Amino acid sequence: MKITVVGAGAVGASCAEYIAIKNFASEVVIIDIKENYAEGKAMDLMQTASLMGFDTKITGSTNDYSKTAGSDIAVITSGIPRKPGMTREELIGINAGIVKSVTQSVIEHSPNVIFIVVSNPMDTMAYLTHKALGIEKNRIIGMGGALDSARFKYRLAEALGCPSSDVNGMVIGGHSDTGMIPLTRLAVRNSIPVSKFLSEERLNKVAQDTKVGGATLTKMLGTSAWYAPGAAVSSMVQAIACDQKKMFACSALLEGEYGLRDISFGVPCIIGKGGIEKIVALDLNDAEKAKIQESAAAVKKTNGLLDV
Numbered sequence: 476m477k478i479t480v481v482g483a484g485a486v487g488a489s490c491a492e493y494i495a496i497k498n499f500a501s502e503v504v505i506i507d508i509k510e511n512y513a514e515g516k517a518m519d520l521m522q523t524a525s526l527m528g529f530d531t532k533i534t535g536s537t538n539d540y541s542k543t544a545g546s547d548i549a550v551i552t553s554g555i556p557r558k559p560g561m562t563r564e565e566l567i568g569i570n571a572g573i574v575k576s577v578t579q580s581v582i583e584h585s586p587n588v589i590f591i592v593v594s595n596p597m598d599t600m601a602y603l604t605h606k607a608l609g610i611e612k613n614r615i616i617g618m619g620g621a622l623d624s625a626r627f628k629y630r631l632a633e634a635l636g637c638p639s640s641d642v643n644g645m646v647i648g649g650h651s652d653t654g655m656i657p658l659t660r661l662a663v664r665n666s667i668p669v670s671k672f673l674s675e676e677r678l679n680k681v682a683q684d685t686k687v688g689g690a691t692l693t694k695m696l697g698t699s700a701w702y703a704p705g706a707a708v709s710s711m712v713q714a715i716a717c718d719q720k721k722m723f724a725c726s727a728l729l730e731g732e733y734g735l736r737d738i739s740f741g742v743p744c745i746i747g748k749g750g751i752e753k754i755v756a757l758d759l760n761d762a763e764k765a766k767i768q769e770s771a772a773a774v775k776k777t778n779g780l781l782d783v
């Protein structure tokens with residue numbers, strides 16, 4: 476199993492690190508436009524192999540996509556990161572050109588590759604990849620919902636004063652501060668609705684803290700977060716590589732599901748060796764359905780800025 480990570484920045488390097496440590500891939504290739512940057516990250520990571528006990532080979536390349544040939548999965552992290560005060564949507568003008576170029580370069584050498592798109596604005600970049608490449612929709616996955624759901628579970632565990640392993644919950648909708656829809660009504664602690672433990676006011680705060688989770692970290696760090704995004708990607712890559720049939724909230728191209736068409740949007744999906752193997756229908760109430768329509772309208776507005 477060969478994995479390519481495009482972009483050797485903090486998120487890309489974290490992706491490569493977590494994938495290697497899990498030891499399910501034979502090779503991880505990191506590629507970046509900056510001279511010797513990917514090579515240096517790969518060397519640094521390989522020097523941890525004997526200490527961390529993994530056998531995955533990690534190599535780096537400066538913009539030579541022939542080194543990625545035969546990749547099964549490609550993770551697209553390239554583009555500029557968010558700065559304090561910058562929205563994901565403001566990144567579109569710069570990142571659209573980068574994402575279109577790198578995905579076309581990857582598929583030239585790996586025609587059967589499955590893409591996981593991380594670059595922001597993520598739903599729009601996933602949509603752009605669909606339009607630019609025209610490949611089967613199951614082979615292009617936007618990562619956002621997996622990260623958002625992890626942040627939701629962190630906030631739920633914090634509010635409940637329990638381990639994260641005790642809780643389960645999901646965030647659907649657009650991967651933006653206003654578009655996320657944390658499904659507090661469906662969240663559980665060991666199968667018991669969290670509403671049995673938390674007041675409506677506390678749950679609303681959990682939802683709001685989740686929605687601004689990325690912006691909160693950007694303000695604190697001065698740039699986008701990288702540990703949780705890298706871990707979210709590595710879990711999705713492993714689900715594909717090991718055919719785990721795991722359910723993730725992720726950005727999928729919709730063709731009527733949830734009443735939406737021609738949009739990449741965060742919904743629950745079964746992820747396995749074919750990429751997105753099934754889009755799961757949720758039994759949502761009217762308020763949640765209204766939030767989906769509102770979130771989708773915002774994503775489509777951003778998509779309208781693309782030159783596709």
